[in-house]
Amino acid sequence: MVVETELSDAEVDRIFHALADATRRDIVRRTLAGDASVTDLAAAYEMSFAAVSKHVGVLEEAGLVTRHPEGRRRMVRGNPERIARAQRLLDAYERLWRDRVGRLDDLLAEPTSTSTPA
Amino acid sequence: MVVETELSDAEVDRIFHALADATRRDIVRRTLAGDASVTDLAAAYEMSFAAVSKHVGVLEEAGLVTRHPEGRRRMVRGNPERIARAQRLLDAYERLWRDRVGRLDDLLAEPTSTSTPA
């Protein structure tokens, strides 16, 4: 079983910020489907190599991809665990919502209010 | 059954960007658990009312919260559907990964390579 390490606000910031860009999401998509070098990736977008390299850097900072030197190339690999982690973060919000709906149900079920919360 | 409307790149950008800030995530948390006015929210953070109002604006643009006038107050309500939508977006990435692992399994299962891909 994998231990669920606590993510700091700053780390969560980085994860969502990294995902808030279509080019970066596409890089994640490609590198989850199969490894690709930075040049491979750069060929897919209408921007400079340097720009793509920066995007990969942002994703790496967020832990969404890792770079593995292989000769003179740097292979980029998507990290599915971080994606799963982001999903679990959103899970927590949905749980809050369900709790709220539960409380509203209680209110409707007990209009006599035997124990009204503050 | 709810129809799954297609989200544009720009919309997805807005959703993840809105989530890439700890204050905004906290606002989502609070407004999913129960409605709150902008003033209620502003009292919780060490920044000006205007700053909090801007954060709510960013969340509203992303569809993560809605504002409902109630007298002179604007009640802010979290939108759990958008959260669920974001989760489903991440689902797609995980699926890609599972496909990849599936392909690697095939490779290991058939080392005689009856049909090697390019």
Add this chain to the structure above:
DNA sequence: AGTTTCTACAACCATTTGGTTGTACGTTAA
């Protein structure tokens, strides 16, 4: 050895972001 390939890094620039203060307007309470 020399050249090409793949990459990183620094400097620079325009735009966006996240914060501020000040002004104004609709709604409620005295």
Add this chain to the structure above:
DNA sequence: TTAACGTACAACCAAATGGTTGTAGAAACT
């Protein structure tokens, strides 16, 4: 009607973002 409350909006500012070009180094081919 006057005052107080809740809010939005505009103007402004410093810092971060997303792009560019240019320089330079390490690995591989000839």
